[in-house]
Amino acid sequence: MKLGIPHGEVEAFACPVTFTVEVIGGKWKSLILYHLMSGTRRFNELRRLMPEVTQRMLTLQLRELEADNVIARKVYREVPPKVEYSLTPLGLTLAPLISAMRDWGATHEHTILAYRENPKSDNSTDK
Amino acid sequence: MKLGIPHGEVEAFACPVTFTVEVIGGKWKSLILYHLMSGTRRFNELRRLMPEVTQRMLTLQLRELEADNVIARKVYREVPPKVEYSLTPLGLTLAPLISAMRDWGATHEHTILAYRENPKSDNSTDK
């Protein structure tokens, strides 16, 4: 995910939070990392785990994660081809974060979905 | 951030991770939450804390967070107007997550930026 930082500039980000968002902030990156937390996965394995992601987007996001050294891509020169993706040591350090995201979502998903359906209308207290 | 779920459908997401991404996955949402963790902030206060965010985007993302009951918006009917944003109890539960993002970024930012400049070229081990 590109931010407003000039290309090729090794410049400190305004805030570390912003940097983290840049690394795992893609639409599918967190989910990819989550599925890799349980072990090495082949390309089509990931596709099956995430049916909503198109093949193209999966490839792109995998490449971005690879470019940040968060995941490793290992190609087996066989027929048929085989490619395995796994977390790098750096990627492993993200595991607690991804787990926290999963836990938070599991805990509050229901409440938030309900709130969206029926938001509080009692702003009257302010008036 | 919209995902491929039909509007108005209170349907469980494929994975809680995806849901969390939807809530805090906007380009600036995590950063907004981070700044609200240190206390209530006025609109222009947030603008000053995040100069790269345009006024329009700040407003939009604040509204989305509000719609998910993650932040609260309190309007003081004065002249000049005054609006305060703060974390709701639900938003507070995100604090550990945001902190973890900040810590991770602070810890690994340098390494990753360096890696981007000079990625490993020794894929030769596989061949």
Place this chain on the structure above:
DNA sequence: CTGAATCCCGTAGGATACTG
């Protein structure tokens, strides 16, 4: 001061087809 309203654009992301 805190927005809303417009206008505009780049690109993230989707659908589909083709390939080593």
Place this chain on the structure above:
DNA sequence: CAGTATCCTACGGGATTCAG
């Protein structure tokens, strides 16, 4: 099997102006 290669569109996001 694991991708490219195109094509296309929606929306994220910027700049500017107007308003209560």
